[in-house]
Amino acid sequence: MRAAHVIGRVFCTRQVPQIDGKTLLLIQPLSWDGLKPVGDPLVAVDAVGAGAGEKVFYVAAREAAVAFDDLPAIDAAVMGIIEGHVYR
Amino acid sequence: MFIAKIVGNVWGTRKHGSLVGARLLLAVPVDPASGRPIGEAVMAVDQRMSAGPGDTVLVMDEGNSARQILDDKKAPVRTVICGIVDAIFYQGKAVKF
Numbered sequence: 001m002r003a004a005h006v007i008g009r010v011f012c013t014r015q016v017p018q019i020d021g022k023t024l025l026l027i028q029p030l031s032w033d034g035l036k037p038v039g040d041p042l043v044a045v046d047a048v049g050a051g052a053g054e055k056v057f058y059v060a061a062r063e064a065a066v067a068f069d070d071l072p073a074i075d076a077a078v079m080g081i082i083e084g085h086v087y088r
Numbered sequence: 089m090f091i092a093k094i095v096g097n098v099w100g101t102r103k104h105g106s107l108v109g110a111r112l113l114l115a116v117p118v119d120p121a122s123g124r125p126i127g128e129a130v131m132a133v134d135q136r137m138s139a140g141p142g143d144t145v146l147v148m149d150e151g152n153s154a155r156q157i158l159d160d161k162k163a164p165v166r167t168v169i170c171g172i173v174d175a176i177f178y179q180g181k182a183v184k185f
Contacts (some may be wrong), residue, residue, distance in 0.1 A: 001129040001167060003098075006127030032096070032114050034127040048102050057098065057112075057131055059164045063151045067104055067164035079164050080112075084103075087096040087114055087129070088141060 001059050003030040003082060006052050010043050025050060025078055027058060033087050040046040044076035055082040091173060093118045094143045098131055100138065106163035110135050115147050120176045121183060132167040133158065139169050146171035146184040 008026035023046040031038045035055065047067045050056045056078045059067065064077035090174065092115035116129040121137050123144070132147050135158055139145045148154055153167040155161055176183045 001165070002128075003131075032131065041112075047104055050102075057100075059166060061151070061166070063154075063164045065164050066130070066151065066155070066162060066175040074136040077164060080107060081100050082098055085096060086112070 001057055001063075002065060003032055003035060003085075004028060004044070004056050004058050005030055005035070005037070006050050006054050006056055006078070007041060016073070020043065021073070022046070022072070023049075025056075027056065027078065029058075030055070034087070042076055044061050045072075045074045047077045047079045048081060050078050050081050051083070056080060057082060089095045089146050089148050089170065090134070091120050091176070092116055092130075092145055093123065094139050094141050094145060094182050095129055096141065104164055105149075106158070106160050106165070109163075110158070113139060115145060115167070115169070117147075118144065120178050122183065130167050132169050133163075133165050134169040137169045137172055139172055144173040145169050146173055151182065157180070 004027035096114035
């Protein structure tokens with residue numbers, strides 16, 4: 001479960017019903033060591049009401065679907081907002 | 089499962105319901121013999137092990153097992169601390185922590 005920086009939102013007028021009604025956040029994965037960008041941005045479904053600019057943590061693969069009640073067809077979900085972290 | 093060292097923790101109030109009350113620790117995978125980090129740190133949930141900074145731990149790295157350990161079918165968690173390592177016997181050597 002990795003850290004990420006919310007850098008934007010994604011809006012699609014045509015999309016599969018499975019992701020209807022879900023907020024799509026554009027996030028840039030960060031390393032836990034120093035919160036440095038690592039890898040390419042990806043789109044994750046928001047599960048906690050995170051806004052642009054916030055540091056969050058997200059989960060990928062099946063765990064993302066488990067975060068929701070109806071097990072939707074999604075592969076990444078933001079499930080927490082980082083208020084602080086320590087890394088020695 | 090992999091062997092890791094606790095290098096930090098994360099806190100935040102707005103998070104998924106299944107994470108309320110669980111400790112979120114940062115664990116970096118380490119080479120068992122030398123203790124050197126071998127990879128990116130990941131965030132792991134510690135429910136009952138109460139691992140502290142610097143501890144060498146065993147981390148479960150698969151969602152279904154994690155959910156069974158946390159006893160919560162809805163926990164969006166893949167990595168869980170499932171043990172605190174006391175010693176490793178490896179290539180004829182005993183590595184104590």
